[in-house]
Amino acid sequence: MIFTGRGRARFPDAVAAFETAVRQGDGERAQQAMQDIQRHFEHAGDADLAEVGPRLAALLPTVPPGPRALVAVLVGACVERGADAGACAPHTFEGLAEVLGVAQEFCARWAATGGGDFPDPDPAALTEAALERVGQDAAVGWITLPQWEMASNAMLNHLAVRTTFPPEVRLRLLRALHEIQEASGHDFKCLRYALLVLDDEPLLALHRPTGTGYLLRMTGIGDNFQLHTLLADVLIGGGHVPGQAPSAQEAAVCRDAPGQVPTTGAFNLVTPGGDWVWNEGTPTDIPVVEGVRVVVLDPPPYKRGWPAGRFFPGMTGDLVLERVLGADETREWLGRCAPPK
Known part of the structure; x- marks a missing residue:
């Protein structure tokens, strides 16, 4: 159906009628105006x-x-x-x-x-x-x-x-x-x-197999599935640690691209105390140690896949690498971490 300019104008007219009815306390007219708003919303x-x-x-x-x-x-x-x-x-x-x-x-x-x-x-x-x-x-x-x-x-x-x-x-x-x-x-x-959801939040990731550490910053990440994929993209895709990096599309849908695509986990996320950080949770599950959230990246104990994407499709997410930790600094952090439970 082709809607004319007059047809499109029905939506703002309905909103104006609803405003007037609400301010006058006229429930019957407000209900009718709301029905008109709903009727014309799609074509506004x-x-x-x-x-x-x-x-x-x-x-x-x-x-x-x-x-x-x-x-x-x-x-x-x-x-x-x-x-x-x-x-x-x-x-x-x-x-x-x-x-x-x-x-x-x-x-x-x-x-x-x-x-x-x-x-x-x-x-x-x-x-x-x-x-x-x-x-x-x-x-x-x-x-x-x-x-x-x-x-x-x-x-x-x-x-x-x-x-x-x-x-x-x-x-x-x-x-x-x-x-x-x-x-x-x-x-x-x-x-x-x-x-x-955390924004502009520092994250310290310690990759136990290689004894390396990375300070990152995360924004708009809805769950740990999304975080997991982005960690693999930044660290494996960036050539910092070994492993199978997510494809460009797998990473993109975790940032701002629409849709979902299959991916496979690259790590086991663990707290400094040794507890698993489940993909089903959120980045707030990662504990704060001395002002920064700290997660240990261990080899995955089993193969696990999921649809890469965003828990909130309308929310843009990102994870960026700020710096690579020095060897002594990483060794000190890892020395304070317990093995996974």
């Missing part, structure tokens, strides 16, 4: 989406909790199409913090009214009996948490948002997520991993 131009994203984000504090989550998702979609993440993030994270608090209340009420298996955070999984146990407000917080996860991840894909995120707020959100997981058994992994 990137320039329109970039312009209305911050406007929709500014409305989040005044939209009721249920539809607020849908607005947050739309804000995230606007950011993915070019809206300013920095302008949209503050209200999005305020809403996330609020809904995490409500979800914690849901968990507490569920435990206080008999416990048992928690329903999935999905409207279809919340029965009438479950709703009676926890109340409407707590239930809305629980079932809309996945939508806030989507919206927040769209913000956290952007380096500028992550690097200006107050550490105390990040820690508070992670603590709330941990408490919800402990209480309910539900792990909102994507949000947790996004909040754990």
Whole structure:
């Protein structure tokens, strides 16, 4: 179908109508305008989406909790199409913090009214009996948490948002997520991993077989699968240690290229204390020793492959070599490391 200029204009008109209805407290008109926004969103131009994203984000504090989550998702979609993440993030994270608090209340009420298996955070999984146990407000917080996860991840894909995120707020959100997981058994992994992403973070890699060491810097790496492939690219591909280097495509998809391609592990990642650093975890699993994260690279105990790529396809990642450690410095570091457990 070919959309005329008039057709494309329906999206910003719908947004304007939604703004007016929200500010006037007209729920019926706001609902109709939101339906129009959703209907025309796919065919809206990137320039329109970039312009209305911050406007929709500014409305989040005044939209009721249920539809607020849908607005947050739309804000995230606007950011993915070019809206300013920095302008949209503050209200999005305020809403996330609020809904995490409500979800914690849901968990507490569920435990206080008999416990048992928690329903999935999905409207279809919340029965009438479950709703009676926890109340409407707590239930809305629980079932809309996945939508806030989507919206927040769209913000956290952007380096500028992550690097200006107050550490105390990040820690508070992670603590709330941990408490919800402990209480309910539900792990909102994507949000947790996004909040754990490290940027401009030094990493000391000690290659035990060759007795060599390397100071690197990592940014935007979502999980240790991605880190593992990039370590092999920089160190093996750079001619520093022996082994089979990833192909150019395997490395590229771990930085900024789209898609996934098969790869094979080159190392066994180990902490200085001898514990394995699992690929399924994040770089925050690597401990900090004297102000720098330190990982030991041992030969892989078995062959292991996985799809090379990024845990967050919209997040650019990188690992760069800053310097090669001297022999004495490396020997001192390795002398303090335990063998793998």
